[in-house]
Amino acid sequence: MAQQYVANDPRSGLEVQVTGEFPGEPDDRVRIARTTNLFTRLMSTILSTENDTERRERFKAIETQLEVADALVRGDTMEVQRLFRETLHQAGITEEHLAELEQQLRDQFAAAGAEFPPIFGEQLTRTHDEASPEGDDRPAELDDPDRTDTAPPAEEQRPQP
Numbered sequence: 001m002a003q004q005y006v007a008n009d010p011r012s013g014l015e016v017q018v019t020g021e022f023p024g025e026p027d028d029r030v031r032i033a034r035t036t037n038l039f040t041r042l043m044s045t046i047l048s049t050e051n052d053t054e055r056r057e058r059f060k061a062i063e064t065q066l067e068v069a070d071a072l073v074r075g076d077t078m079e080v081q082r083l084f085r086e087t088l089h090q091a092g093i094t095e096e097h098l099a100e101l102e103q104q105l106r107d108q109f110a111a112a113g114a115e116f117p118p119i120f121g122e123q124l125t126r127t128h129d130e131a132s133p134e135g136d137d138r139p140a141e142l143d144d145p146d147r148t149d150t151a152p153p154a155e156e157q158r159p160q161p
Helices: 024-048 054-073 075-091 093-113
Strands: 003-008 015-020
Touching: 003 024, 015 024, 024 054, 054 075, 075 093
Parallel strands: none
Antiparallel strands: 003 015
């Protein structure tokens, strides 16, 4: 039988309900509660933003951070790198800036007598030719920062009233 956790934000009255088969481990249940409460508070804060443009920017920022968290949990290093690069580009950091930063990091690691960690990959930066859409096998809708998913993924079941 599915279990349920409900979090309410007293400031806004926003309620978030999580339904599923929860692990029996008490620490896992604490994490479910804490994460749900945090998400509820975060959503309430964003929804209380009166400026429409600012509210949308906050939603986009949180969406990206949740995508990064999901990729980290799945161990998808390439997706984490792509999301960070996309975030940096939106903040005005160019590929040239990234290349300079990468070289500085490599130089600092070499000066310290250490190797550049493999977690960063063979090469952090790509030339503009390598970043072309022809070599990109991701769905085009992932490139739309304003995209909205109309239905939850299949693995996310909405609770039945």
